[in-house]
Amino acid sequence: MNSAVKKYWSKYKWSNIHAMIKNMKRPPAKYPEPFHDKWVVITGATSGIGYHTARKYASKGAHILMINRNPEKSAAVSKEITEEFHVPVEYVIADLTLLPDIQRVGQHLLSLEKPINVLIHNAGLHLETRKETPSGLEVNLMIHYLCPLIINKMLIPKYQRDRAGRILLVSSEAYRFAAWGLDLEDLEWKRRRYNGNKAYGAGKLAQLLSMHILSAELAPYNVTINAMHPGMVRTESGKDNGKFYQWYKRNFLDKRSPPPDISAEALY
């Protein structure tokens, strides 16, 4: 057993696993207060957890700014929420695996006069096979780690100005798929054999680790950053994977998973 593995197991807190299992069985605590006139920015609000979260906040009076990649779905969600809840809904179209798009989103948010009361980094994906962006960056690392990190970092001058805010990362207990830690020599899975669960877990683990650093950096401006596990819920996650995955998802995962409105409740 090498020393990194020994060190890992010697520090492993099994009580965390028990707490996780117990926690996952509990219904989310409910926050009864309204959210009138506060701005909530949410990435990936066209389906699943993000969609239900946008609806949840809007139902409580929040103004919504979605960052989505699909214009048609964005227009439909925006129309639906505006008509149903009578709150302002805006959206920005961006592919959050692409650096220029991520930077454009950061610039847009930075230029807003209004404070961002809640910023939810939710967009994510699960890919069975390795995929790179046109500039050669691995997509798990981009969407789960670099995208939130870059946007949060770009917003620091705004938070310095506004002196308030809450950042929420939609993480996953699947960060445990990277239980041995990150391979800093191969964050992009170029040398190792790619594995969808491990790459997903590594992206989420990198996100969690960066959260701890950002948390200290943001604290002087009264801004908090927290991560949450939304539970295993029935969404469109993995929709680009192959036929066997779709069969497995339909027949095993989805049958054991509740709908994603419980995750939205928890995020609210």
Ligand SMILES: NC(=O)c1ccc[n+]([C@@H]2O[C@H](COP(=O)([O-])OP(=O)(O)OC[C@H]3O[C@@H](n4cnc5c(N)ncnc54)[C@H](OP(=O)(O)O)[C@@H]3O)[C@@H](O)[C@H]2O)c1
């Ligand atoms: N479902 C679960 O059981 C579960 C468990 C733990 C954690 N999570 C996390 O929950 C978050 C939401 O996932 P979900 O389960 O709700 O899946 P989902 O239904 O597939 O929703 C994912 C959202 O992210 C968007 N998105 C994906 N790639 C994007 C990109 N390159 N640029 C911009 N937006 C992009 C999708 O947009 P399109 O509509 O255009 O595809 C969609 O709006 C993810 O971070 C996921 O890792 C989910």
